[in-house]
Amino acid sequence: MPIKKIRSYLMAKSYDFAMQSTEQRCLTRWRKEILATAHGDLLEIGAGTGINLRHYPVETSHITLSEPDAQMRKQLMRKVAKPNDKQIEVTAWGAESIDMPDASYDTIVSTLVLCSVSCQQTSLQEIYRLLRPSGSLLFMEHIISDNPTIMAWQRRIEPLWSFCAGDCRLTRNTAAAVTAAGFNIEWLTEEPMLGAPAFVNRTIRGVAKKPD
Numbered sequence: 295m296p297i298k299k300i301r302s303y304l305m306a307k308s309y310d311f312a313m314q315s316t317e318q319r320c321l322t323r324w325r326k327e328i329l330a331t332a333h334g335d336l337l338e339i340g341a342g343t344g345i346n347l348r349h350y351p352v353e354t355s356h357i358t359l360s361e362p363d364a365q366m367r368k369q370l371m372r373k374v375a376k377p378n379d380k381q382i383e384v385t386a387w388g389a390e391s392i393d394m395p396d397a398s399y400d401t402i403v404s405t406l407v408l409c410s411v412s413c414q415q416t417s418l419q420e421i422y423r424l425l426r427p428s429g430s431l432l433f434m435e436h437i438i439s440d441n442p443t444i445m446a447w448q449r450r451i452e453p454l455w456s457f458c459a460g461d462c463r464l465t466r467n468t469a470a471a472v473t474a475a476g477f478n479i480e481w482l483t484e485e486p487m488l489g490a491p492a493f494v495n496r497t498i499r500g501v502a503k504k505p506d
């Protein structure tokens with residue numbers, strides 16, 4: 295079995311367990327906070343094992359969960375199969391190329407995904423294209439450190455980390471990339487991810503709007 299397939303199998307199987315402590319310490323609260331305003335037709339990119347599902351409010355009329363990794367998608371399908379009152383569709387789209395017309399969604403969600411997409415700029419352009427005017431990108435992402443020593447370490451270990459952690463990059467300046475893609479950042483909060491190592495703990499969350 296090729297090494298990437300083994301990595302993806304192990305990551306999908308262990309993801310919820312590996313995240314448990316950080317979820318309890320901060321991520322669950324942050325997810326609830328950013329997802330509270332989700333509404334209308336919603337697309338989540340890189341939905342993983344479906345951790346965000348339980349936080350979507352009733353105002354979300356139709357939910358599309360995209361997840362390009364087959365092993366992650368398998369875990370996701372299990373959560374979706376549990377009875378709930380929402381209309382949910384699962385797709386294999388990568389964030390760089392989504393097979394939907396312009397202005398298809400009111401809300402797009404990205405949590406811990408813009409670190410992993412192969413091209414952040416293309417993914418953000420695609421998100422922008424898919425949102426309706428005044429639609430929202432709800433995001434929670436870890437980003438490059440503002441401490442020069444940690445930043446130097448992030449650059450050093452990034453290739454190894456990326457290989458072990460599903461192509462996750464440590465040195466992306468995601469807030470700047472969101473603004474460069476044409477969004478207006480409505481609010482943004484920065485806090486360290488509790489329990490995560492220093493090289494992966496600087497985290498931003500917030501809401502970015504596509505202008506009218």
Ligand SMILES: C[S@@+](CC[C@H](N)C(=O)[O-])C[C@H]1O[C@@H](n2cnc3c(N)ncnc32)[C@H](O)[C@@H]1O
Binds near residue numbers: 346360362404410460
């Ligand atoms: C760290 S996990 C985050 C999962 C989930 N969003 C969460 O909040 O826990 C990163 C996810 O991004 C997905 N991913 C990787 N490359 C992607 C791409 N190009 N487009 C969309 N998702 C991608 C991975 O398969 C994985 O499920």
